[in-house]
Amino acid sequence: MLTKVLIANRGEIAVRVIRACAELGIPSVAVYSELDREALHVRLADEAYALGGQTAAESYLNTERILEIIEQSGADAVHPGYGFFSENTDFARAIAERGVAFIGPPPEAIEVMGDKVSSRIAAEAAGVAGVPGTTEFLNNGDEVVAFGNANGWPVAIKAAYGGGGRGMRVVNSAEEAHEALASAQSEALKGFGRDECYVERYLSWPRHIEMQIIADGHGNCVWVGERDCSAQRRHQKLVEESPAPNFPDEVRQAMGAAAVKVAQACGYVNAGTVEFLYQDGEFYFLEMNTRLQVEHPVTEMVTGIDLVAEQLRVAAGEPLSFSQDDVVRTGHAVEIRINAEDPAGGAFLPSPGRITSIVPPQGFGTRWDGGYESGDEVSQYYDNLVGKLICWGADRDKAIARTLRALREFRIEGIATTIPADIAILEHPDFVAGEHSTKWVEERLDLTGVGSAPSVTTGADEVARVERTADVEVNGRRYAVKLWVPADQIGGGGGGGSARSAAPRPTRSASASAGAAGAPGAVTAPMQGTIVRVNVEVGQEVTAGQAVCVLEAMKMENNIAAGADGTVTAVNVAPGDAVGTGDVLVTIE
Numbered sequence: 001m002l003t004k005v006l007i008a009n010r011g012e013i014a015v016r017v018i019r020a021c022a023e024l025g026i027p028s029v030a031v032y033s034e035l036d037r038e039a040l041h042v043r044l045a046d047e048a049y050a051l052g053g054q055t056a057a058e059s060y061l062n063t064e065r066i067l068e069i070i071e072q073s074g075a076d077a078v079h080p081g082y083g084f085f086s087e088n089t090d091f092a093r094a095i096a097e098r099g100v101a102f103i104g105p106p107p108e109a110i111e112v113m114g115d116k117v118s119s120r121i122a123a124e125a126a127g128v129a130g131v132p133g134t135t136e137f138l139n140n141g142d143e144v145v146a147f148g149n150a151n152g153w154p155v156a157i158k159a160a161y162g163g164g165g166r167g168m169r170v171v172n173s174a175e176e177a178h179e180a181l182a183s184a185q186s187e188a189l190k191g192f193g194r195d196e197c198y199v200e201r202y203l204s205w206p207r208h209i210e211m212q213i214i215a216d217g218h219g220n221c222v223w224v225g226e227r228d229c230s231a232q233r234r235h236q237k238l239v240e241e242s243p244a245p246n247f248p249d250e251v252r253q254a255m256g257a258a259a260v261k262v263a264q265a266c267g268y269v270n271a272g273t274v275e276f277l278y279q280d281g282e283f284y285f286l287e288m289n290t291r292l293q294v295e296h297p298v299t300e301m302v303t304g305i306d307l308v309a310e311q312l313r314v315a316a317g318e319p320l321s322f323s324q325d326d327v328v329r330t331g332h333a334v335e336i337r338i339n340a341e342d343p344a345g346g347a348f349l350p351s352p353g354r355i356t357s358i359v360p361p362q363g364f365g366t367r368w369d370g371g372y373e374s375g376d377e378v379s380q381y382y383d384n385l386v387g388k389l390i391c392w393g394a395d396r397d398k399a400i401a402r403t404l405r406a407l408r409e410f411r412i413e414g415i416a417t418t419i420p421a422d423i424a425i426l427e428h429p430d431f432v433a434g435e436h437s438t439k440w441v442e443e444r445l446d447l448t449g450v451g452s453a454p455s456v457t458t459g460a461d462e463v464a465r466v467e468r469t470a471d472v473e474v475n476g477r478r479y480a481v482k483l484w485v486p487a488d489q490i491g492g493g494g495g496g497g498s499a500r501s502a503a504p505r506p507t508r509s510a511s512a513s514a515g516a517a518g519a520p521g522a523v524t525a526p527m528q529g530t531i532v533r534v535n536v537e538v539g540q541e542v543t544a545g546q547a548v549c550v551l552e553a554m555k556m557e558n559n560i561a562a563g564a565d566g567t568v569t570a571v572n573v574a575p576g577d578a579v580g581t582g583d584v585l586v587t588i589e
């Protein structure tokens with residue numbers, strides 16, 4: 001077995017791996033940036049080393065410093081987690097060259113699966129089809145027209161080196177083909193430095209189903225089970241579950257066998273996930289993720305298999321501790337990603353800050369994989385995942401009921417979270433019926449009423465009021481009551497809300513949450529971050545809702561809008577400025 005494991009990551013996934021090491025009696029080594037000096041993963045690890053720096057690039061992506069720490073600590077293995085270096089062939093090679101085990105697949109497998117076209121070619125060579133389309137790069141729009149006329153409209157133009165939907169265009173007719181291709185190529189060139197594109201049939205209402213596999217170095221490759229990840233917003237997964245609803249077992253068996261064939265075709269070793277689109281009873285290869293995924297606990301909860309422990313075994317050169325026939329899936333599991341984002345009005349604005357109090361739910365079948373405790377800071381410099389709530393039930397209805405109970409029990413103050421939106425998703429009849437798809441959250445789900453309760457509209461001369469909930473006792477009986485208090489009486493970033501749930505923080509109107517509130521005429525920063533663009537100058541006329549500047553926080557760009565029509569009288573920021581919550585960015589008269 002391994003003698004000492006360095007975790008080249010942070011947050012909940014670092015905590016997850018450190019726990020697996022502790023249970024196997026393997027000493028763990030944490031690394032931390034200046035902002036993570038007191039973080040939970042540092043507190044739990046056996047040893048911890050400073051990376052220096054604050055941003056990801058300065059710290060967790062600092063290859064040289066990580067290699068130094070491997071040397072200093074004497075670690076004989078490195079777990080990359082997800083994100084950061086988890087799918088970086090150079091990093092994997094640099095580790096292996098030092099005789100240190102990379103707890104993941106061989107670099108060659110990462111490389112093959114690293115771009116959409118080569119992964120699709122590899123899958124098709126293994127007999128696993130992608131959505132009907134081309135694997136030759138497009139030369140002109142006429143080729144799109146020819147494909148659409150032969151295979152039917154609409155078609156999807158995709159960037160070969162794209163990801164997360166960027167560089168993807170849906171083309172409904174021949175007339176749109178040339179402009180769509182030019183647009184896709186332009187976005188791909190800007191976003192990825194490569195403009196190669198290909199075309200395939202477009203699936204209008206697909207589900208996103210992924211198959212977990214794990215392979216050892218002794219020729220064993222097992223499919224462990226599928227996860228349905230269709231509840232997504234802008235390609236960010238919100239809710240994952242297993243088994244997939246309305247998913248026949250014969251399709252499951254076929255998809256499992258297909259995933260194993262794809263893994264074997266690229267010489268895969270360790271844990272990986274093969275992604276498919278599923279529509280009208282057919283599934284199509286989409287891509288392969290050559291890392292442990294955020295949502296791996298969903299599979300662990302229905303199989304009882306500790307995937308991280310199996311990863312450590314495989315990296316130590318041992319065989320898997322189970323065979324395909326040993327895998328039994330029982331019941332149903334649902335995972336909710338709890339992000340530091342305010343879903344008010346469907347905006348999902350980043351909400352970094354200090355978690356003044358966090359009390360995750362407990363009880364039967366309730367798991368919390370979190371990266372933070374009360375008093376910890378969710379920084380704008382890293383992704384905003386606070387943790388994952390995973391609930392198990394004997395069937396899907398029971399799993400959903402338990403997840404809703406747990407979400408309502410969850411207490412977190414100091415930051416806004418996606419919990420109100422998660423509750424809205426789980427309560428929605430479409431989701432309960434399993435009739436959602438990858439487009440459902442953005443096209444069908446109405447989130448206008450979730451998150452911060454709507455602020456009471458007021459006349460110009462009244463003070464804006466915000467909804468709060470408070471627990472009171474009347475004649476010996478306890479009640480949760482709603483109050484509407486003047487907005488200027490609300491404290492700073494306090495989470496607030498009832499003691500019983502992650503109730504919304506003090507509300508801000510939708511425009512306010514885009515930074516337009518504050519003293520009349522002042523456009524303020526809704527959160528800490530960095531100004532990336534200023535769109536106005538003194539003397540310019542602006543209209544309500546017009547973006548006066550762009551604020552970057554937690555890897556997301558946010559337009560900061562004018563709250564009313566008027567003339568710009570002051571611009572207090574410039575690109576590159578760091579700003580804090582409430583800073584006046586622009587004033588408008």
Ligand code: MV4
Binds near residue numbers: 206
């Ligand atoms: C598609 C598709 C429909 N038809 N391809 C989006 C990002 C990339 N991973 C692939 N994606 C899609 N490709 C065809 N031919 C719909 C999507 C899609 C999607 C896929 C998986 C998960 C979430 C998604 C959200 C929107 C669109």
